[in-house]
Amino acid sequence: MRTLSVASAAENSHSSIWVGQGLVSRAAELLDLAQYSSVVVVSDRGARAATQQVADSLNLSADRILELPGGEVCKSVETLGRVWEFLIDSRLDRRSLVIAIGGGAITDLVGFAAATYMRGVSYVAIPTTLLAQVDASIGGKTGINLGGIKNVVGVIRQPSGVIIDTDTLGTLPERELRSGFAEIVKHGLIADRAYFDRVVSRPFTHWSGDELVEIVFRSCEIKRAKVQADERESGERKSLNFGHTLGHAIEAIALKREMAITHGEAVAIGMHAATFLSCAMGTCPAADLERVVKGLITVGLPIRLSTSQNQGDLLQLIAVDKKNVGGESRWTLLTGLGACVWDRPVSEELVRQAIALIQPCS
Numbered sequence: 263m264r265t266l267s268v269a270s271a272a273e274n275s276h277s278s279i280w281v282g283q284g285l286v287s288r289a290a291e292l293l294d295l296a297q298y299s300s301v302v303v304v305s306d307r308g309a310r311a312a313t314q315q316v317a318d319s320l321n322l323s324a325d326r327i328l329e330l331p332g333g334e335v336c337k338s339v340e341t342l343g344r345v346w347e348f349l350i351d352s353r354l355d356r357r358s359l360v361i362a363i364g365g366g367a368i369t370d371l372v373g374f375a376a377a378t379y380m381r382g383v384s385y386v387a388i389p390t391t392l393l394a395q396v397d398a399s400i401g402g403k404t405g406i407n408l409g410g411i412k413n414v415v416g417v418i419r420q421p422s423g424v425i426i427d428t429d430t431l432g433t434l435p436e437r438e439l440r441s442g443f444a445e446i447v448k449h450g451l452i453a454d455r456a457y458f459d460r461v462v463s464r465p466f467t468h469w470s471g472d473e474l475v476e477i478v479f480r481s482c483e484i485k486r487a488k489v490q491a492d493e494r495e496s497g498e499r500k501s502l503n504f505g506h507t508l509g510h511a512i513e514a515i516a517l518k519r520e521m522a523i524t525h526g527e528a529v530a531i532g533m534h535a536a537t538f539l540s541c542a543m544g545t546c547p548a549a550d551l552e553r554v555v556k557g558l559i560t561v562g563l564p565i566r567l568s569t570s571q572n573q574g575d576l577l578q579l580i581a582v583d584k585k586n587v588g589g590e591s592r593w594t595l596l597t598g599l600g601a602c603v604w605d606r607p608v609s610e611e612l613v614r615q616a617i618a619l620i621q622p623c624s
């Protein structure tokens with residue numbers, strides 16, 4: 263087991279991230295339960311096996327567990343209401359602990375419910391998708407979607423602990439696993455060249471259990487460093503948006519057209535485009551574009567859309583990105599493999615060229 267400590271300057275607190283195999287059955291040993299008056303679990307239906315192991319370890323009865331369907335649909339006001347009501351019905355007081363077990367949608371939702379119930383009770387995340395393990399459960403961002411806008415209501419509040427058991431990924435569909443790998447590649451690209459070289463050296467399915475623990479741990483370390491440097495996202499934390507400017511636009515179009523694309527696939531295509539822009543803007547050596555493209559392909563991630571999309575539609579979506587300033591699109595750009603800059607304005611003409619690059623090969 264590897265352990266990372268997280269310091270929150272904003273909250274004047276410390277917490278731990280545990281990464282390893284077989285950890286869910288050791289939940290009681292990892293969490294110092296004596297400090298809490300009571301414990302409840304809100305879990306993802308997709309993570310039933312992990313939930314059972316946590317319940318056994320903590321000796322929890324069935325009425326202390328609320329199971330939800332999981333997935334993006336649960337990040338709604340309605341489901342948030344169900345979670346709050348469950349906390350009230352379970353008679354939680356201010357010294358209670360709420361544990362979320364599941365994908366990033368569940369950890370975002372439950373983290374927000376715990377942060378707002380009685381103005382905040384303790385919260386522990388047990389992420390069970392790769393994306394939630396290397397991304398969503400680290401950094402304290404929580405929230406729900408509303409009116410078709412993602413994450414529009416939420417808070418930043420650090421969990422009391424994060425238990426990352428890579429064995430829980432055993433039941434995850436391959437496509438979801440691949441989605442998480444896009445964020446792992448991103449971590450290498452923005453912060454650590456040697457790590458990038460390593461994670462793009464083979465297909466995402468070709469890692470042993472031990473190797474996967476090391477990879478997840480390194481990604482958590484990189485994300486923790488970015489978050490600690492800039493918890494409120496006024497500077498360095500924006501580096502984590504690499505590949506997401508276009509990635510989010512692709513996801514928005516996919517949603518409207520009912521195209522099935524995972525977040526990681528959209529981000530991989532977005533990273534291809536953002537690397538092209540980095541080279542075109544002169545922040546990154548031209549040879550790095552080929553290296554990134556080769557790496558994404560080796561991992562098994564897409565570099566282009568599967569069906570062509572209207573340039574104007576994508577441009578418009580990029581223009582409304584909430585990270586823009588004064589109508590100008592701002593990008594996180596590489597300054598080589600393993601380093602980046604953020605908030606860089608890019609001309610519409612170059613963005614058009616990047617969009618042309620990610621259209622399907624004809």
Ligand SMILES: NC(=O)c1ccc[n+]([C@@H]2O[C@H](COP(=O)([O-])OP(=O)(O)OC[C@H]3O[C@@H](n4cnc5c(N)ncnc54)[C@H](O)[C@@H]3O)[C@@H](O)[C@H]2O)c1
Pocket residue numbers: 306307308309331332333334337364365366367368370390391392393394397398399400401402403404412413430431432433434435438441525
């Ligand atoms: N808070 C943050 O900083 C942050 C960062 C990145 C992403 N996110 C959010 O995370 C969400 C995406 O998370 P995700 O990719 O984990 O998707 P998800 O939570 O939608 O889960 C995907 C699917 O996997 C199922 N599942 C969960 N664990 C499983 C397991 N062990 N075996 C089999 N199936 C399992 C779920 O039921 C769901 O159907 C988005 O809402 C996104 O906004 C948040």
Ligand SMILES: [Zn+2]
Pocket residue numbers: 397445506525529
């Ligand atoms: Zn992402």
